[in-house]
Amino acid sequence: VALTLEIIQDYARAIGDLNPLYFDEEYARSSPFGGLIAPPTIHVPLLFLATDATDWMRTPGTVNAGQSWYYRRPERPGDVVTLRARALDKVYRSERLFIVHDNVFLDAGGQALCAGRGWTVRPR
């Protein structure tokens, strides 16, 4: 997936985050980041852009129970990222099926950008 400024700014606006590091090129250039960046949580749209709507992970009714992410560095407009996703485990608890997801986003050089675990409850 190619990360565009539009994806970054739409996502930032949706969480009411108008930080100039996402919107103001000049401000961002003079910051320690040296240019526009994406919010750390940009992995959310990237995850859904990288997976097909029919992917089992996205079954309608799936409930998010928890998330744990590590952000190695800020992502930037123009980054081309690859998602490596797999199901690590499945657990029945209180008659509900939980899946443990393992997601890693890699940059064009194969380096990890961010990585996370997710816990979802599967619909019946």
Added chain:
Amino acid sequence: MISAGYEFPPVEVLVTREMIRAYAEASFDFNPLHLDESWMEGAEFGQTRYGGVIAHGLMTYSLVARMVTDVVYPLGGWHERCEMRFKAPVSPGDTVTTSGRVTNVRHLGESLLYTASVRAHNQHGTIVASGDAMGRVPLAL
């Protein structure tokens, strides 16, 4: 400025149907859980009843990240880790307020590493999400 006991200024958001839809569009997550009232009426979730559409857990998670970056970016810092469990649903009309408290700090090279306990609650005081965050800010400031 960041030391044990420091409290992040909260982010407070009134969650509306429009906001949930805008979040779905910006995150490309169109799960009917968040958008389709009639679908939710017929859906079963074990013993849990949501009584209508609910907001994305990752929206709350992202509001917590926003609370942290609002403080650490101006210091040249970075939000490195965040783990949260979603404990209660957020429905349209709810006000979500985030909170975060630094629990520990440690010097590592030129950086100050901190850990924080982070949460979000609704207008009834119910915790909707809680967990931990970690990050670093440069020492030389």
